[in-house]
Amino acid sequence: MLDAHGDGGGGTLLLDSDLLVGKGLASSSADLVATARGVGTVLGLDTSPAAVEDWLRPVEPTDGVMHPGVVVFEHRAVRLRARLGVLPPVTVVAVDEGGHLDTVAHNRRPHPVPPGLRHEYARLVDDLARAVRGADLSAVGAVSTRSAVLNQRRLPKRNLDAMTAIADRVGAPGVVCTHSGTMLGLLLDTTADGHRERLAAGRAACSELPGTLSVYRSAAAEAPETR
Numbered sequence: 001m002l003d004a005h006g007d008g009g010g011g012t013l014l015l016d017s018d019l020l021v022g023k024g025l026a027s028s029s030a031d032l033v034a035t036a037r038g039v040g041t042v043l044g045l046d047t048s049p050a051a052v053e054d055w056l057r058p059v060e061p062t063d064g065v066m067h068p069g070v071v072v073f074e075h076r077a078v079r080l081r082a083r084l085g086v087l088p089p090v091t092v093v094a095v096d097e098g099g100h101l102d103t104v105a106h107n108r109r110p111h112p113v114p115p116g117l118r119h120e121y122a123r124l125v126d127d128l129a130r131a132v133r134g135a136d137l138s139a140v141g142a143v144s145t146r147s148a149v150l151n152q153r154r155l156p157k158r159n160l161d162a163m164t165a166i167a168d169r170v171g172a173p174g175v176v177c178t179h180s181g182t183m184l185g186l187l188l189d190t191t192a193d194g195h196r197e198r199l200a201a202g203r204a205a206c207s208e209l210p211g212t213l214s215v216y217r218s219a220a221a222e223a224p225e226t227r
Contacts, residue, residue: 001036001055005043013038022100024181029063032056036066053078061107070132072125076107084132087140090218091195092176093202094185095159095211106180111154120150137189141167141174144187148177157184159209166205170198190217 002009013035019027036055040047052066057078064073064080072081113121124143131139145167148160157163163175163184171194176185186202188195199215207213 001039001043001045005045020096022102022181023096023183024101024103024178025183026063026065028060028103029056029065032059032062033066049080053080060104070128072129082129084129087132087218088135088137089190090137091188091190091199092185092216093188093199093206094183094214094216095163095206095209096214097157097159097182097184097211099182101155101181103180106155117150137173137187137192141172141187143174144176145174147179148175148184151177151179155180159184159211162209163206166202170201170205172198172202185216 015031015034017027017030019025019030021027033052033056036052037047039045040051040055045051049066049068053062056062056066061075062078063075064071067073067080067083069086070084072084073079074081124147127139128143130136131143145164148157151157152160157177160175160177163186166172167175167186170186172186172188174187176187177183186206188198188202192198203213203215
């Protein structure tokens, strides 16, 4: 961005974030987007979501966190495919299975997808688009659960079967996983009747799984609770 501005120069950039690193929570994407927006604003450069994609594309694979709401995003190409909309508030009871994953190295490895799976992934994207448009968290949970199961062939989570059983037991819409990370979570509808009891039951059950428990809430400013 300094080169594009043409005046050279430099400075000190301080990043302060509560996002865990190496867990698949898009911490590096968040840092990069914040950097592009901060530096670009100072230099008077374009920092619209499309422009941020252009700034970050030469750097590394990036999640679509420069766009508001739920999106379909090609993280290796750093390119938006579709805007899906927004979801009602959700809570995720997450278990970190431990360790760190180098996302850049992970994305450099070839991940061939058989034709049959390509068709299933395409169908899941269509299902997700309908679910988001309809604010249907049950349908979102079905897609995210199936996506977590499919991701077992690439980056397995040892707690998946247990987490899926917990979701069924407490009446959660489904489970979510970090596809290039170490975390697995229970997806809960924050606005649903009985959410407080469902959250308590989910936390108690997930605390029995090996790993570190955290609770994340969408559209919340506070840091996640961590045990």
